[in-house]
């Protein structure tokens with residue numbers, strides 16, 4: 001780099017600083033500290049490192065850049081604006097305002113050039129690892145010359161303190177993800193003060209132990225950056241960590257080096273002092289020298305050329321192997337064959353088995369039908385049955401398969417899964433026990449917020465799971481998942497409902513799906529009679545399993561999962577006493593709530609003396625369907641360690657106990 005270019009990049013870094021400080025000051029909201037500190041790293045990256053094309057942000061051969069420290073969003077907005085993305089000065093001025101394209105933290109779909117929604121610290125690292133994994137899968141399928149790009153993640157001290165950074169680092173090191181580069185903006189200050197009070201570990205040694213190549217550089221020395229970034233680019237065995245020493249709030253004299261710089265506007269005095277320090281005009285605000293735009297414009301032909309070059313490689317690849325064009329289309333659109341539903345529906349699955357066992361058969365078939373599906377588990381594949389029997393597991397040097405082991409790292413698995421789904425061309429299905437869904441919870445809500453259809457397979461979906469006891473028995477989890485907006489929970493109750501649940505899951509267009517499966521075998525009491533009803537009914541969230549739709553009845557009994565079986569048996573007991581009972585299977589609240597009024601009334605409508613829900617989990621919430629005076633049968637305390645037939649009896653979930661509760665409730669009216 002010659003002296004002139006060095007000077008230009010320094011000016012660009014200063015333009016990032018001034019513009020960000022002005023936007024934060026104008027809106028009296030935002031985080032200037034890391035932007036002032038890391039502006040040189042950001043400028044160097046966007047000027048000298050990233051392979052991208054601002055005129056085509058979605059070009060598949062591009063590098064990906066993720067700001068895990070999402071609170072520093074102005075750093076990225078400024079650089080996207082300068083680079084020539086479709087983000088103008090008015091967008092910058094409207095920082096953090098309603099409906100602006102520059103929200104408080106980067107949000108997928110709001111701003112061109114933003115690859116991922118970030119904000120919860122550390123998750124961007126795991127999501128970046130997921131994206132790097134997606135690229136490995138695609139490199140194996142389509143050629144590493146098409147997927148030789150890198151995933152760059154910029155993280156701060158907070159991200160490195162979060163446990164998920166350990167899960168993600170350890171996984172990336174184990175898998176030898178040499179396309180993953182973690183940039184650690186080390187300014188030694190977080191929101192509450194100097195990190196020496198809370199974080200004294202040797203991060204370099206920690207990441208070396210994970211299997212990373214580690215470099216430590218000064219955040220203002222472009223020669224060191226050149227050396228470290230080129231080595232990261234060339235690295236071909238291991239992921240890279242670059243620890244970049246910076247000063248928070250650099251150039252704002254009252255706040256520099258302290259947590260006062262972290263999360264609020266600088267204030268007029270410090271802003272003036274900053275601009276003086278940068279050699280920037282005090283007025284007008286939002287001043288950007290023409291040379292800044294000029295420099296980035298000068299990069300455009302090279303960026304365009306990079307993309308053209310990639311397209312030529314792609315064309316050559318397809319010319320050599322025409323089948324690849326078809327495979328590319330299939331992956332890009334994550335396309336289902338026209339007869340997908342028929343093929344799944346026709347699949348023989350084991351009868352009178354746990355729903356997880358049926359799920360195994362269906363998932364194995366789906367993975368064979370859909371080459372873009374990858375299945376993984378957090379060390380429970382032989383329990384949640386995400387195991388693909390026909391395939392092997394991907395590893396450091398072999399990504400030709402559809403199966404991943406995440407190790408015991410649920411949170412990382414969930415964030416990596418949404419990273420893969422956001423990346424595109426890959427559809428993850430990831431599993432663990434339902435009770436551990438709350439280890440993953442923030443990643444589940446991020447998946448929902450970004451409207452990504454990750455399929456989460458949660459087995460061991462109630463207290464009925466053997467003798468592991470209350471630590472392993474989900475109680476509040478079904479309701480807790482239903483609370484997440486834009487999240488579809490499906491809890492099938494027999495082999496037909498399992499098939500129908502998968503068909504429905506692959507029809508969900510935007511948003512995650514949890515498929516909840518039982519551990520224990522269930523003697524199916526209903527399947528033969530109700531197969532066709534299940535196919536249509538699961539897709540609509542609920543259907544009449546026993547009795548007639550819309551007809552007046554004494555008792556309307558709604559059940560989910562394998563509780564449909566004791567519910568139907570209880571109906572038989574009550575009917576023998578002259579009561580008219582309708583049983584509704586309701587595997588999915590969310591799918592049901594999307595149906596029109598006529599359908600909903602046909603399932604739940606008609607006069608009933610008593611409405612009852614049966615679900616082996618918290619009852620809070622069922623009042624929505626059974627009414628305030630209805631009867632919600634479930635588990636409102638912790639489970640216990642005992643055989644499941646003992647527990648179901650103890651918690652009142654057997655047919656005779658359900659019938660008893662209903663008789664008592666009717667008698668008291």
Ligand SMILES: Cc1ncc(C[n+]2csc(CCOP(=O)(O)OP(=O)(O)O)c2C)c(N)n1
Pocket residue numbers: 031033034069071072119120121122155156157158159187188189190191192248262
């Ligand atoms: C999971 C999570 N916990 C807490 C926060 C709130 N938070 C935002 S930034 C921050 C401090 C981060 O410190 P650092 O990474 O050093 O950023 P810097 O001070 O350099 O801007 C905290 C606690 C968050 N965004 N995510």
